[in-house]
Every structure is written in C-alpha cells, then in structure tokens.
Amino acid sequence: MNSLQQTLSAQLHDKSLHCQAQQAAFDYLDALACRRVFPDEQALKALSVFEEDLPEQRGDAQHVIALLAKEGANATVAQNGGRYFGFVNGNALPVTLATKWLADVWDQNSALYLMSPISAKLEDVCQRWLNQLLGLPMHTVAGFVSGTSVATLSGLAAARYRQHQKLGWDINRQGMFAAPRLRLILGRQTHGTVAKAISLLGFGSDNIEWVDCDEQGRLLVACLPKLDEHCILVLQAGNENSGAFDYFSQICPLAKAAGAWVHIDGAFGLWAAASSHFAALTHGFEQADSWSVDAHKTLNTPYDCGIILCQDAQALTAALHQQGSYIQYSEEAVQKRDGMVFTPEMSRRARGTELWSALKFLGREGVCELVFQLHDHAQYLAQCLSKTDFTVLNDVVFNQVIICCENDLLTTQTLEFVQQSGEIWCGPSRWFDQAVIRLSICSWATERSDIDHAVSTLLDCKTRAVDALANR
Numbered sequence: 114m115n116s117l118q119q120t121l122s123a124q125l126h127d128k129s130l131h132c133q134a135q136q137a138a139f140d141y142l143d144a145l146a147c148r149r150v151f152p153d154e155q156a157l158k159a160l161s162v163f164e165e166d167l168p169e170q171r172g173d174a175q176h177v178i179a180l181l182a183k184e185g186a187n188a189t190v191a192q193n194g195g196r197y198f199g200f201v202n203g204n205a206l207p208v209t210l211a212t213k214w215l216a217d218v219w220d221q222n223s224a225l226y227l228m229s230p231i232s233a234k235l236e237d238v239c240q241r242w243l244n245q246l247l248g249l250p251m252h253t254v255a256g257f258v259s260g261t262s263v264a265t266l267s268g269l270a271a272a273r274y275r276q277h278q279k280l281g282w283d284i285n286r287q288g289m290f291a292a293p294r295l296r297l298i299l300g301r302q303t304h305g306t307v308a309k310a311i312s313l314l315g316f317g318s319d320n321i322e323w324v325d326c327d328e329q330g331r332l333l334v335a336c337l338p339k340l341d342e343h344c345i346l347v348l349q350a351g352n353e354n355s356g357a358f359d360y361f362s363q364i365c366p367l368a369k370a371a372g373a374w375v376h377i378d379g380a381f382g383l384w385a386a387a388s389s390h391f392a393a394l395t396h397g398f399e400q401a402d403s404w405s406v407d408a409h410k411t412l413n414t415p416y417d418c419g420i421i422l423c424q425d426a427q428a429l430t431a432a433l434h435q436q437g438s439y440i441q442y443s444e445e446a447v448q449k450r451d452g453m454v455f456t457p458e459m460s461r462r463a464r465g466t467e468l469w470s471a472l473k474f475l476g477r478e479g480v481c482e483l484v485f486q487l488h489d490h491a492q493y494l495a496q497c498l499s500k501t502d503f504t505v506l507n508d509v510v511f512n513q514v515i516i517c518c519e520n521d522l523l524t525t526q527t528l529e530f531v532q533q534s535g536e537i538w539c540g541p542s543r544w545f546d547q548a549v550i551r552l553s554i555c556s557w558a559t560e561r562s563d564i565d566h567a568v569s570t571l572l573d574c575k576t577r578a579v580d581a582l583a584n585r
C-alpha cells in the first residue's frame with residue numbers, strides 16, 4: 114500500500130470522518146425549522162473562504178468536512194423545511210434520505226444489471242409500481258434520469274425515432290440532414306425545457322407550431338392545427354405557473370386517430386394521477402405515448418430523480434441505444450434489466466433506490482395522502498390570500514398559487530422584501546405579461562402554520578413595499 118492508500122484505508126475503517134459528517138447533518142436537520150430560508154448577507158460573504166487556489170498538497174480530511182459543515186451549511190437554501198415555496202422544489206421524505214445515505218455507501222452504477230443487480234431489480238419493481246400507481250398501461254417502460262429535462266429529451270427522442278421510422282426513415286443511421294420534416298406542436302405555455310429538448314434534437318425551436326392557450330394556460334383544443342403522422346404534440350400535466358392540466362381526454366384521442374405522438378410533461382403534476390381526487394384533471398392522460406415526471410418534486414424523494422415513461426419500449430430503446438465491445442448486456446434474460454437502455458446516459462447513480470423506498474414506505478395510500486396534502490395547503494393559501502388585497506390569479510387545481518399586487522412595481526418590490534426577509538422564499542414569474550409572485554407547495558414538511566406564516570410575511574412585505582415606493 115502506498116501512503117495515500119494507507120491514509121484512505123485508515124479513514125474508511127476509523128469512521129470518525131463519517132461520524133463527523135453524520136453529526137453535522139443531524140445538527141443541520143435539528144436547526145432546520147428555525148433557520149432562515151435563504152442565507153443572509155454574512156453567510157454569502159463567508160463563501161469567499163472557498164475561493165482559494167487548487168491545493169498543491171494533500172490536506173486534512175476532517176478540515177474538509179468541518180469547512181463544508183460550517184460555511185457550506187450556512188449558505189444552503191432550506192428547501193427541505195416547511196417555509197420554502199420557490200420554484201417547484203420538493204423535500205426529501207426521511208426514509209428516502211436514510212435510503213440515500215445507505216445507497217451512497219454502496220455507490221452503485223445502475224447502467225447494467227452486471228454492475229448492480231440490486232439497482233436493476235429495484236428499477237424493475239419501480240417501473241411496475243409506477244404503472245400501477247399512475248394507471249398507465251402495464252407495458253410502459255421507465256428510464257431513471259436526472260430530472261424532467263432529460264426525461265423530456267428522452268421521450269422526444271423516442272417520438273422522433275418512431276415518427277421518422279413510420280415515414281420510412283431511420284433517424285439513427287440517416288440523421289437529420291435530409292430527414293422527412295416532422296411537426297412539433299406545443300401550447301404557448303409549455304415549459305422551457307421542452308423547447309430546449311427540441312433544439313437539442315436538431316428540430317430548431319423556430320419550427321415549433323405554437324398553439325394558443327386559455328386564461329389558465331391550457332392548450333385551446335379548437336386552436337389545434339390539423340394533426341397527422343408527421344406530428345409530435347406536447348401536452349402538460351401541471352402548468353409551471355398555474356398548475357393547470359391540458360384537456361387530455363379531448364386531445365389524446367384526436368392525436369391518436371391522426372397518428373401523432375403525444376408526450377406529456379408532468380414534472381410535478383403527473384402524481385395527481387395517483388389520487389382519484391384529481392381524476393377530472395388527468396382523465397385520458399394514459400392514452401399518450403410518453404410522459405416525463407420528477408420524483409424529487411411532488412413525491413419528495415431527494416434530488417435528482419426524474420423518470421421517462423414510454424409505452425413504445427422499442428422506440429425509446431432504439432433512440433437511446435449504444436454499442437461498445439466491452440458492454441455486456443443482460444437485457445434479453447428475464448428480469449435482468451440494463452437500465453442504460455432506457456436513458457441517454459451510461460453511468461448513472463442508483464436513483465431508483467430512493468424512489469423504491471418512497472413507494473415502499475408510502476404505498477398507494479400514502480402517496481394519495483401526500484399529494485392531497487400539498488394541494489390542500491395550496492388551496493388554504495389561496496383562500497387566505499384572497500381575503501387580503503393580493504389578487505390570486507389562477508384556479509388552484511394542483512400545488513401552484515400565483516398572486517399579484519395592484520401593479521407590477523408593487524408586486525416586484527413586495528417580492529424583493531419577501532426574499533430578503535429569510536422568513537419564507539418564493540419566486541417571480543410572468544403571467545400573461547403581468548409580474549406575479551409564484552408559490553408552490555411541494556414539501557411534506559409544510560404545515561398550516563407555515564402557510565399562515567407565509568401569508569403574514571407577504572402582507573408585512575407588501576406594507577413595507579407600499580411605504581418604500583411612496584418615499585422614493
């Protein structure tokens with residue numbers, strides 16, 4: 114053993130380093146409920162401690178962990194507390210966090226069955242459970258990716274493969290240069306990651322056919338262009354601002370009859386399909402060809418945990434297939450899943466492990482309860498705010514609440530004070546050309562008292578904003 118190996122081996126067996134990190138993590142969790150949601154100026158300034166040159170010599174491992182635990186932790190965003198309403202960021206259920214700690218020690222690569230039989234098994238089980246939970250056709254396959262951005266890229270790659278193949282073109286071999294032209298059809302309120310995927314796939318965002326939406330951001334069925342077998346149509350389960358769902362039961366049969374491929378971006382909203390309470394929103398969504406969803410949002414697994422679900426297994430695997438003389442596939446053997454055939458990556462962390470633990474722990478009943486609780490809090494928030502002089506702009510159908518003040522300047526100033534306060538955190542957006550404050554309820558830890566806290570913080574900040582603007 115050389116001297117580095119001796120040091121590493123001693124660190125591994127002595128475990129004091131791991132205990133130090135574990136203690137720091139427990140201290141962090143204990144203080145979570147009282148900490149600022151966004152770091153203060155002092156904590157941000159202290160980040161300069163990380164601005165050093167690459168060390169020339171080996172350092173002290175305990176010092177590495179201590180530095181991270183002290184200055185690093187102070188500059189985190191407490192999104193796993195109950196008062197974070199920004200973006201659509203979920204929390205981590207304790208059982209999934211504990212699972213991640215254990216699985217991090219295993220450090221599995223889930224590319225191939227031969228790299229990790231346990232990861233392959235749990236991915237396989239998750240695929241089956243997701244189909245049962247969401248009411249998808251049981252032949253639907255799942256790829257476990259970093260997030261919805263990559264899930265959508267994968268779904269649209271499968272769509273491109275299949276639609277070209279139906280037109281007599283092998284996109285993998287013949288490429289895009291002389292390919293038959295496909296038509297990409299998106300609602301004007303589609304999430305930006307879809308246009309990104311379209312650009313990455315070589316279609317060009319200028320070639321998108323945009324369809325007008327109603328006042329909630331739902332694609333207007335009457336405005337859909339005539340669909341055909343050249344089309345890839347992207348729908349939404351959960352608009353990023355309003356939370357609205359497209360009219361799947363009207364649109365999917367039309368698309369199907371025309372030979373169009375339908376992909377649904379359900380980053381946070383697809384989980385609504387787990388609960389009969391939201392049946393009116395998701396009705397007909399199972400007729401799509403592919404779906405993208407994040408477990409790290411509504412299901413509250415740790416980051417990163419995205420999923421591509423696709424009814425057309427052959428299209429997905431053909432679009433993402435990779436060869437290599439050293440790759441030993443096992444996929445032909447029954448129940449020996451090679452996860453990489455369903456994803457763009459080869460090496461991947463075993464994120465299916467945390468997904469499995471969330472589903473195993475919650476069960477169908479627990480998922481329904483969690484999904485309903487988040488939505489219930491969103492409704493409560495909207496009810497409280499609508500009794501004030503904030504305006505609630507959306508029909509609160511799932512998790513999202515968008516509000517505004519009397520004018521854009523006041524909305525923006527109020528939000529600035531909210532973000533500075535550290536009491537809660539939420540972000541800005543634009544809704545039909547109006548500045549809005551966007552709140553998402555996506556953490557299991559959020560309680561009614563956190564919503565009350567959010568309401569009083571918003572009201573205080575608005576009062577301060579009125580004064581600040583008057584004194585300008």
Ligand SMILES: Cc1ncc(COP(=O)(O)O)c(C=O)c1O
Nearest residue numbers: 201260261262304306353380407
């Ligand atoms: C509707 C929608 N689609 C896509 C995404 C992107 O997901 P990810 O950040 O996991 O790539 C988000 C993120 O919030 C979203 O809300």
